[in-house]
Amino acid sequence: MARTVESEYDPPIVNFGEMGPIRCSRCKANMQFVDAGRRFQYLMCKVTTDAPIEYFQHLGHTGQRVNKYERAELVLGT
Incomplete structure (x- = not known):
């Protein structure tokens, strides 16, 4: 990664x-949640796989994970 300058935050x-x-x-790509959060679909190769039991969380009425704001990787950069 490139070095940050004084005016930038560390990643x-x-x-x-x-x-x-x-x-x-x-494909090592990021995923999106499908099937009410039980499965992932990868954005580049379109393969769908089961979510690990440790990572599963129900989706709310908006299609977002119920615990979205408890998982930093889901809200960083948004």
């Missing part, structure tokens, strides 16, 4: 613990 770091970040094993 946020999210610790996923032992599980690590959720990524596609084929």
Whole structure:
């Protein structure tokens, strides 16, 4: 990563613990939640996989995770 200058903030770091970040094993892309949060669809290769039980969370009426604001990786940059 490039070094930050005085007027910039350091990039946020999210610790996923032992599980690590959720990524596609084929394309390594980010995902979107589908099937009421039970599955992920990866944005580049369109593969759909089950969400790990540790990461599952129901979706609200807006299609967003109920615990969205408790997960930094879901709200950073928005």
